[in-house]
Amino acid sequence: MGRIILLLLFVLAAYLVWKAFGPSTWKKREVEQPRAIKGPDDDEEFLWNLEKERFKQRRAQEAEEEKRRQRRNRGTDGEKD
Template structure:
């Protein structure tokens, strides 16, 4: 019975070494160096991705709405 336990223990150790090698082996070393530069800035692909453009649209709509409201109030006051 003792040799069977030793064989099982040896197989488990070999499996553990293989898993650790796959997780932290030389194949993963290059991936870590690529991340040293930091996260890449997102590329703007269209106007709907550009936050400044969207902000300017919102400001423009807000100003136009305020101007219409002022015009309506002015017309109501004249009546």
């Protein structure tokens, strides 16, 4: 009885090893498909460009606010003199 169980375990182990490392898995390793871009949120370059544009807009807005503050400060300084 013990020999039959041992034989079944050996056959099961061989089967599992064949499924895990057999020829059907070799094809998957050789052909690596590039990642398909499905939309703009998957495209890294698009997201990077979008982030750069937002950064530029934020910098322009900050520069404009700084100019307004400087003008306001010059206007109040001129009234005191």
